[in-house]
Amino acid sequence: MRLEFSEADERFRKEIAGWLENNLTGEFEQLKFRGGPGDEHMFPAERQAWEQKLAEGGWTCVGWPEVYGGRGCTIEQQVIFFEEYARAGAPGRVGHIGEGLAGPTIIAFGNDYHQQKYLPGILAGTELWCQGYSEPGAGSDLANVKTKARFDASAGKWLLNGQKVWTSLAHEADFCFVIARTDPDSVGHNGLGFFLVAMDQPGVDVRPIQQLTGTSEFNEVFFDDAQCDAQDIVGEPGQGWAVAMGLLGFERGVSTLGQQMQFQNELNDIVALAKENGAAEDPVIRQRIACAHADLKIMRYNAMRMLSGQDGSDGSLQKEALIYKLFWSNWHRDLGELAMDVMGPAHQVLAGKPYELTRLQSLFLFVRADTIYGGTNEIQRNIIAERGLGMPKEPRWPAK
Amino acid sequence: MDFAFSDEQEMIREAAAAFLSETSTSDAIRRAMLSEPGYDRDLWRRIATELCWPAVHIDEHCGGMGLGYVELVALQEQMGRYLLCSPFFSTVCMAVNALLLAGNRQQQAQYLNGVVQGQTMTLAFGGTAAARRGGQWGPEIVELIAQPDGDGYRLTGTQHYVVDGASAETLIVAARLPNTAGEKGISIFLVPANTAGLTRETLATMDQTRRQARVHYDNVQVAAENLLGTAGEGWSALRTTLDLAAIALAAEQVGGAQQMLGMTVAYTLEREQFNRPIASFQAVKHRAADMMTRLEVARSGVYYAACIAQEALAAGPLAGELSEAASIAKSTASEAFLLNSADALQLHGGVGFTWEYDVHLYFKRAKAGEHLLGSPVWHRERLANLLLDHEQAATS
Ligand SMILES: Cc1cc2nc3c(=O)[nH]c(=O)nc-3n(C[C@H](O)[C@H](O)[C@H](O)COP(=O)(O)OP(=O)(O)OC[C@H]3O[C@@H](n4cnc5c(N)ncnc54)[C@H](O)[C@@H]3O)c2cc1C
Numbered sequence: 166m167r168l169e170f171s172e173a174d175e176r177f178r179k180e181i182a183g184w185l186e187n188n189l190t191g192e193f194e195q196l197k198f199r200g201g202p203g204d205e206h207m208f209p210a211e212r213q214a215w216e217q218k219l220a221e222g223g224w225t226c227v228g229w230p231e232v233y234g235g236r237g238c239t240i241e242q243q244v245i246f247f248e249e250y251a252r253a254g255a256p257g258r259v260g261h262i263g264e265g266l267a268g269p270t271i272i273a274f275g276n277d278y279h280q281q282k283y284l285p286g287i288l289a290g291t292e293l294w295c296q297g298y299s300e301p302g303a304g305s306d307l308a309n310v311k312t313k314a315r316f317d318a319s320a321g322k323w324l325l326n327g328q329k330v331w332t333s334l335a336h337e338a339d340f341c342f343v344i345a346r347t348d349p350d351s352v353g354h355n356g357l358g359f360f361l362v363a364m365d366q367p368g369v370d371v372r373p374i375q376q377l378t379g380t381s382e383f384n385e386v387f388f389d390d391a392q393c394d395a396q397d398i399v400g401e402p403g404q405g406w407a408v409a410m411g412l413l414g415f416e417r418g419v420s421t422l423g424q425q426m427q428f429q430n431e432l433n434d435i436v437a438l439a440k441e442n443g444a445a446e447d448p449v450i451r452q453r454i455a456c457a458h459a460d461l462k463i464m465r466y467n468a469m470r471m472l473s474g475q476d477g478s479d480g481s482l483q484k485e486a487l488i489y490k491l492f493w494s495n496w497h498r499d500l501g502e503l504a505m506d507v508m509g510p511a512h513q514v515l516a517g518k519p520y521e522l523t524r525l526q527s528l529f530l531f532v533r534a535d536t537i538y539g540g541t542n543e544i545q546r547n548i549i550a551e552r553g554l555g556m557p558k559e560p561r562w563p564a565k
Numbered sequence: 566m567d568f569a570f571s572d573e574q575e576m577i578r579e580a581a582a583a584f585l586s587e588t589s590t591s592d593a594i595r596r597a598m599l600s601e602p603g604y605d606r607d608l609w610r611r612i613a614t615e616l617c618w619p620a621v622h623i624d625e626h627c628g629g630m631g632l633g634y635v636e637l638v639a640l641q642e643q644m645g646r647y648l649l650c651s652p653f654f655s656t657v658c659m660a661v662n663a664l665l666l667a668g669n670r671q672q673q674a675q676y677l678n679g680v681v682q683g684q685t686m687t688l689a690f691g692g693t694a695a696a697r698r699g700g701q702w703g704p705e706i707v708e709l710i711a712q713p714d715g716d717g718y719r720l721t722g723t724q725h726y727v728v729d730g731a732s733a734e735t736l737i738v739a740a741r742l743p744n745t746a747g748e749k750g751i752s753i754f755l756v757p758a759n760t761a762g763l764t765r766e767t768l769a770t771m772d773q774t775r776r777q778a779r780v781h782y783d784n785v786q787v788a789a790e791n792l793l794g795t796a797g798e799g800w801s802a803l804r805t806t807l808d809l810a811a812i813a814l815a816a817e818q819v820g821g822a823q824q825m826l827g828m829t830v831a832y833t834l835e836r837e838q839f840n841r842p843i844a845s846f847q848a849v850k851h852r853a854a855d856m857m858t859r860l861e862v863a864r865s866g867v868y869y870a871a872c873i874a875q876e877a878l879a880a881g882p883l884a885g886e887l888s889e890a891a892s893i894a895k896s897t898a899s900e901a902f903l904l905n906s907a908d909a910l911q912l913h914g915g916v917g918f919t920w921e922y923d924v925h926l927y928f929k930r931a932k933a934g935e936h937l938l939g940s941p942v943w944h945r946e947r948l949a950n951l952l953l954d955h956e957q958a959a960t961s
Pocket residue numbers: 295296297298299300303304305306330331332333334383534537538539540541542543544547559
């Protein structure tokens with residue numbers, strides 16, 4: 166056990182901090198502190214240009230192994246990267262679904278074809294991804310997906326039919342990874358495939374859904390004979406569940422590191438506000454702020470303690486790391502409430518008509534999603550109890 | 566940065582767990598807690614002379630093993646897990662730290678060599694103000710008066726809640742010079758327990774696994790050579806000692822929280838109702854999941870604090886973070902242990918309410934430890950003060 170970062174890590178910190186200082190300027194200045202939770206719909210084009218700027222500097226996909234074009238950063242270095250990124254106020258990453266979910270999954274489970282076709286666009290920041298998991302009938306019970314994939318031998322293509330829902334940033338995305346049934350008679354975990362599907366085609370229809378924030382980050386996605394090439398399936402037909410679960414391991418582990426490092430900025434804002442408006446004198450608010458501060462520190466230590474074993478592997482989390490998502494999502498939810506309570510009655514007043522939220526209002530509303538996506542808190546607790554503690558699995562009712 | 570135990574630390578931990586699972590059994594705990602000193606003297610002798618635990622972070626030139634606070638924390642975690650009744654905490658995690666921080670070479674050589682051989686010590690510092698406003702742990706609670714008398718001092722007053730105060734062979738006593746207040750005037754003394762004028766009574770406490778005492782000082786003479794550090798300037802060393810002790814206590818609490826989770830999972834898997842193990846009920850599973858979450862979160866906080874404690878003892882660059890790390894670790898671990906033991910009690914049903922089952926022993930130890938060295942509320946207020954009451958907030 167040791168606290169100090171290695172010299173190499175400290176050099177790495179200087180390097181990224183210096184790069185950000187020199188490059189987050191000019192046209193990118195306006196993006197500072199933008200594009201976070203609740204603000205993800207803002208400046209999409211500018212933020213994609215920024216993504217490409219990062220790529221030029223070699224600062225996308227820093228956690229990927231070097232052979233795949235990443236920097237091969239350790240967890241410590243990734244923490245450093247995201248800390249400096251947040252400290253500089255650099256904007257929310259439009260490419261995070263590709264970088265954090267699609268890419269690592271393609272690296273762990275894909276073949277040369279997938280890796281050569283898809284990784285370069287993610288690395289370059291030119292191709293954005295979305296996640297086609299949830300369906301109207303398949304939320305927590307993801308294995309209940311009904312979208313079908315049929316192989317058309319004459320055309321040499323897979324044809325997809327069905328509906329996805331809650332698909333974040335589908336309206337910006339170039340590709341979607343889709344779980345669909347390759348065996349139409351199968352149920353549950355069997356008979357699934359993991360597909361890589363281009364969004365810009367006649368068979369794909371994206372319809373935005375308005376969220377409680379008034380904005381639309383997520384969508385419904387309809388597949389009507391949507392196509393992908395014969396090779397655009399990761400893993401064998403029927404074996405998609407293992408791939409889908411590997412991806413969820415990434416989603417519940419390292420992929421949110423970047424977001425968490427932004428939490429410090431959010432807490433700093435709330436502390437500053439509390440000092441300014443006198444809430445900092447309220448003993449209860451003081452307790453809550455101290456608690457938020459303590460738990461945020463611990464979150465960083467958790468990341469280093471729990472996620473170190475995960476890089477480069479198949480996404481599966483070690484036992485201790487199963488608590489990781491539940492802990493940070495609850496922390497973030499509580500922070501949203503703290504923000505409103507520090508503001509007092511003023512928390513109601515919008516930034517503008519018709520429904521323009523302030524940053525903290527947006528935080529308060531948007532954190533409510535953290536305990537839902539990527540496996541709800543209830544599902545996380547099931548997983549912790551079953552996989553972490555060896556308690557019995559939830560009984561399933563017979564199919565109707 | 567790295568939060569994994571080294572192979573050597575892992576070995577220490579495993580050896581401690583193996584030893585304690587054999588020696589600190591339910592029967593042994595119950596015998597110890599009813600015994601006169603509150604612990605098993607033979608077992609303590611073995612721990613000192615065969616396992617050398619009290620030597621863990623004492624320098625080699627004083628007969629110690631010269632390991633660090635991380636190793637100490639690894640041991641403490643296991644002692645907490647097996648609810649060991651022993652003077653280890655008062656001796657090693659309180660008094661030894663005071664000696665390391667404030668003692669001169671001669672004092673260290675004499676007393677630390679004694680500790681290595683199994684002699685017991687404690688730290689006595691709190692007056693009645695300790696219980697004000699639900700528990701105070703700052704300099705204001707040092708109330709015992711040290712009246713200069715020739716080269717030496719005379720101590721007069723009463724100290725409360727002194728851990729193992731009635732059994733310790735030597736007391737390290739914090740007192741204040743007359744007409745001083747707050748951080749000023751605090752002085753630390755070495756006082757052998759058999760000094761004339763010193764009387765001690767064991768308090769009857771709800772938690773019977775760790776003794777507390779009231780200590781009366783009636784013109785107790787202390788020679789100049791038994792002053793630790795400089796007269797009147799003891800607060801800094803005392804505060805650091807209390808922070809180090811809080812971190813060690815937090816480690817013990819992580820061990821306790823772990824055991825509560827382990828016992829609960831085992832019990833709920835075995836106990837059946839409605840023709841199924843109660844562990845299959847989601848209400849039970851989710852409570853267990855929350856127990857594990859609290860435990861692992863507290864563990865991260867404690868391991869980090871252990872590294873900072875080592876920095877503080879070695880005057881490393883991060884030593885300034887000690888109070889913050891101690892408050893984070895202590896508030897988090899105290900709550901984790903208390904909530905886990907309360908959940909364990911609930912999930913054991915009626916048997917959890919019996920004297921026979923061990924859950925209540927942990928529950929009571931958790932409550933006692935929660936208030937020892939600062940409740941979570943007290944520690945959070947200290948953090949809030951760091952964050953909110955100064956111009957430069959301690960962020961990042
Ligand atoms: C902002 C946002 C963005 C999203 N982005 C995406 C995306 O990009 N791609 C994608 O595929 N999906 C996305 N999702 C969908 C998300 O993964 C699902 O909402 C989530 O898995 C829950 O499914 P559901 O909404 O159908 O709720 P349900 O599964 O119907 O759950 C409703 C309630 O029942 C509880 N519940 C369900 N099953 C159990 C059980 N076994 N035990 C105990 N309680 C249970 C849940 O915890 C929840 O509280 C997003 C969701 C949100 C809110």
